[in-house]
Amino acid sequence: MNQWKNPWKFLGSRTIYRNEWIRLREDRVITPSGKPGIYGVVEAHPAIGVIPLTKDGFTYLVGQFRYTLGVYSWEIPEGGGNFGETTLEGAKRELREETGLLATRWTYLGTAYTSNSFTNEIAYFYLAENLIPGKSKPDHTEELVVKKLSFEEAWQMVVNGEIKDAMSVIGLLRVKQILDARKK
Numbered sequence: 045m046n047q048w049k050n051p052w053k054f055l056g057s058r059t060i061y062r063n064e065w066i067r068l069r070e071d072r073v074i075t076p077s078g079k080p081g082i083y084g085v086v087e088a089h090p091a092i093g094v095i096p097l098t099k100d101g102f103t104y105l106v107g108q109f110r111y112t113l114g115v116y117s118w119e120i121p122e123g124g125g126n127f128g129e130t131t132l133e134g135a136k137r138e139l140r141e142e143t144g145l146l147a148t149r150w151t152y153l154g155t156a157y158t159s160n161s162f163t164n165e166i167a168y169f170y171l172a173e174n175l176i177p178g179k180s181k182p183d184h185t186e187e188l189v190v191k192k193l194s195f196e197e198a199w200q201m202v203v204n205g206e207i208k209d210a211m212s213v214i215g216l217l218r219v220k221q222i223l224d225a226r227k228k
Contacts, residue, residue, distance in 0.1 A: 051076035052083075065089065065124060088165035090125040091158055092134040093211040095219045096145055096172045103198050103219075105212075106142050107189040118191070118201060119209040120216065123183075131168040139172055143190050144180035147172035153218045158210060169215045171222065195223065 053074035061068040067087040075081045096104045105118045121142040125134040132150060139145050153169035182188050195216075201207045202216050 055080075060084075084162060086163040086165070088124065088163055089127070090131055090134070091122065091165050091167040091211060092125050092131055092138055093120050093122040093167055093169045093215045094135045094139045094172050095120050095153075095169070095215045096139060096143065096147065096175055097195060097219065098175055099173075101195050101223075102192055103195045104143050104145065105191045105193065105198060105201075105207075107191060108186060117209055118207050119212045122209075122211050122215075125168075132170065135168070135170040135172070140178065141181050141183065142186070142188055144178040145172070146176040146178055148174040148176070151222075153215065153222075156211070156214050167211050167214070169211075169218060171219055195219070 055072040055074065057069050057071045059067060060070050065088065069085050069087060071083045071085060073081050073083050104121065106121050107116060107118050109115070110117045121139050123134075123138045123142070125131055126137075129137070132152070135150070136147070139147065149172070151171040151173070153171055155169070156167045158165045158167050180188070180190065198207070198216055199220055202213050207213060207216070
């Protein structure tokens, strides 16, 4: 048997819930063991994370209260992509909305699956450099605090467990690898 072959058999699907950000669907399936079952899937827009970096090694984090967990969270500028925009366009929009910053140099850092056991959401990461300050325009659902700090301080927040947001951890790790390679 081919280990990469899909062992699931799809029988049908129905929408359980939908809003402008997500769709929850329930699929009827035959499981890998051959038994009938259901699988709940949350469909989402692409997630986009931006790591802004100044020439002198500073970055920006965004602090906000996260309703789902009931906690305050320090994160990279991030959000969901909109229909009809590329992930780079979404990255530029999110950076501007949340921090007011514009960037003239963008580096694509790849993707990650945010929680592939129940959602099809894919996170796209970008490094933003050559920053130009401006005025932020957060969404009506956001009450944000923007903090400028050295990249090393932000990385220490990851190491110390102060930054728990998965996209932020992944994005900062990828930039740390770039910065470490630039030092060589």
